[in-house]
Amino acid sequence: MEFLLTQLSGFGGAFLALVVDPLTYIYLVVSVFLGITFGALPGLTATLAVTILTGFFGNKIPLDYSLIALLGAYVGAIYGGSYPSILLNIPGTAASAATAMDGYPLAKAGRGGEALGLTTTASFIGTLIGTLALLVFVWLLLLLSKNIASPEKALLALFGILLSGTLMSEDLVIKGWISGLIGLAMAMVGLDPLLSEPRYTFGWSYMLSGFQVVPVLMGAFAVPQIIEGMRHMELGQMVQLKGRILPNMAAIRRYLPTIARSGVIGTGVGALPGVGEDVAGWVSYGVGKTVSREGDKFGKGSLEGLLSSETANNACIGGALIPLLVLGIPGSPPAAALMGAFKINNIIPGPTIDPAIILRVVAIMVLASVTMFIMGLFTARIFMKILRIPQVVFLPIVMVLTTIGSFSVGGGINDLYLMLGVGFVAYFMNLMKYPIAPLVIGVILGGLFDETFRRSLLISGGDLSVFGSRPVAAVLLALNLALILSQVPTVKRAFGKLRGRFA
Amino acid sequence: MDDETQTLRTRDFWGALALMALSVFFLWRTMDIPLWGGNRAGVSSAAWYNSAAIVPLGIFLALFVLSIALLVISVRAGGAQQALSAVGIGWDADEALRFTTIGIILFFYVAGLVPRVDFVLCSGLLITALTFGFHGGHRGRMVLSACALALCGGYAFARHLPQAEWAAHDDDWLTLVVWVILTGYMLFIGRGDRVLRAVPVIAVVAPVLLVCAMAFGFRQNVPNRGGLVFKQIEYHYYVTLRPLWRS
Secondary structure, eight states: OHHHHHHHHHHHHHHHHHHTOHHHHHHHHHHHHHHHHHHHSTTOOHHHHHHHHHHHHTTTSOHHHHHHHHHHHHHHHHHHTHHHHHHTSSOSSGGGHHHHHHHHHHIIIIIHHHHHHHHHHHHHHHHHHHHHHHHHHHHHHHHHHTTOOHHHHHHHHHHHHHHHHHHHOSSOHHHHHHHHHHHHHHHTSEEOTTTOOEESOTTOGGGGGOOOHHHHHIIIIIHHHHHHHOSOOOOOOOOOOOSOOOOOHHHHHHTHHHHHHHHHHHHHHHHSTTOOHHHHHHHHHHHHHHHOTTGGGTTSSOHHHHHHHHHHHHHHHHHHHHHHHHHSOOSSHHHHHHHHHHHHTTOOOSTTSOHHHHHHHHHHHHHHHHHHHHHHHHSHHHHHHHTTSOHHHHHHHHHHHHHHHHHHHHOSHHHHHHHHHHHHHHHHHHHTTOOSHHHHHHHHHHHHHHHHHHHHHHHHTSOGGGGTSSHHHHHHHHHHHHHHHTTSHHHHHHHHHHHHHHO | OOHHHHHHHHHHHHHHHHHHHHHHHHHHHHTTSOOSOOEETTEEOOOGGGOTTHHHHHHHHHHHHHHHHHHHHHHHTTHHHHTTOTTTTTOOHHHHHHHHHHHHHHHIIIIIIHHHSOHHHHHHHHHHHHHHHHSSOOHHHHHHHHHHHHHHHHHHHHHSOSGGGTTOSHHHHHHHHHHHHHHHHHHHHTTTOHHHHHHHHHHHHHHHHHHHIIIIISOOOOSOTTSHHHHHHHHHIIIIIHHHHHO
């Protein structure tokens, strides 16, 4: 109880400091608006919103304010994806793909206003659930993480890359792992962190400092999106919106258990390293369909289905920030972009992070969700107008934004070459169904993995048992091995036989 | 197996071969990094377990093994049989043209124009070329847009390759002329098209706002500060406008 009170008083202080600062509102309103716009426009994503704003605000304004801009855009973009899902049957972001299943039938049935009102409320409540979990669990985990040393960090980084590769693959799981390995390989470029030995620099001095995170993020997330989106597309007929966009309190009360369950699922999925809001939305939707008494109505305009996915994808944001702040391992692709912002501000998320930053993040999340709720209810019609803008109009502007953002962070033309190179590679990887998130997570965690892996071996004098002799390390090693073995065909067949014998 | 999966497996065949070649190349390059306690300038470096080569070695070995696994999967799925057929790899001439023209536009914008030409001018040309070229999906417009960027970018690249020459303005003028001609042609062709009519405004306003926000709002470096247009903006900001509120 005392722990909770201490947490709440700390949060109260951070919240008050934010509320009394007039600049907070400027950054918040602009970033949430931009975030909803990015989410609402099919072809732009939440990751892209956070990435571009990282390039724009990352190291140009104090971190306190850039965090407002980035988190505001993150919260807004995940919510904004629901607009085209409901009105056009096209998910604005991958996170809101499950929302389209029930949102569009509802809109076609003349209940579009009600659907938007409910998604706004569900997103608001979902964000708050995720934020509450962040406030409580981040501290518990921080206390535990004090006992985490180099072997555990190395295994955790590997687990994050493997898990992200496993869960984000649309096609074969090994493609996710290959993507993660390419990211890790990219992180090896430059001077190594322990001996300053140059690696793969090919005599080019720019490469000595390694690949910068922001150009890689921009290249991996923005350039393929631009190449893919630059095509003539006829947007479907937008469903005429009937009714006012208001929260249906009776439905909210009725489906409160669903909202609570989806919030918990979303937070849990978000807390898994590298797994994003889209997975959270689908998992929650799938669970809802299985356990609900109205499961047969899912996909035909069910309010419960709509609430299941939309609460979970926003709750995932708070969850995704837990591993980021506690361990320095991003919980989702937009959190990876956020990690980039921390990196260029020389903040190292993990057990040594300044507690004031965590409390500020929580306070910003609460304020961002309130701003999103108000904007969702009162300015929805503006976003519906924005939806009509064709991709070929806004994507060239995104390219200009990406270029100037990438240039200004590092201040060099070489960063632009890097961005373009990574962008073309990422486009071909997308074409062959390789997930990009594991690559980015590999680039971000590569340095940590390299340093902690070698430090562990150095401490143990080259004894590999250091990765299995400590309790937490042993658990993590087992998880890593289980993840790899679960994809080996012979092991899969053996498990299948075992299951058949016990069934 | 459906057609899409079959195409993917054929692409995986080539992808696996490329990954194998890459991992072998980088394994070979990793051999340059001392692994077994190398000797540098008379000082013996660390043991194998602390070598800078140990992690990259593991990464590229794992990549090599996974690329073999991918190759096996693709061959078993018939990817090798289809590998040399255009249909097998899902070759689509329209899509290839679309990608190639976008690739040319982005390459010449980033490599040729951004370092050497005024940012407002080159970004205006980029916005005009991309929107005009790809709105409506006309092949001729895509090629024309790519040619416009290739002409300006190629000229800037060829004429002013070394950094010492990036401040020259002849490439700025060429870009401006090409931009004006392309805009005029676009407005003539797309008289009845609302989107195309809006492009010139967007192409001017968006880069000007962005570059001004970055340079004067965030006080950050922007590409080519001495460019034709930005030089004037910067001059009037500091000499004409700023004294108004400073005094």
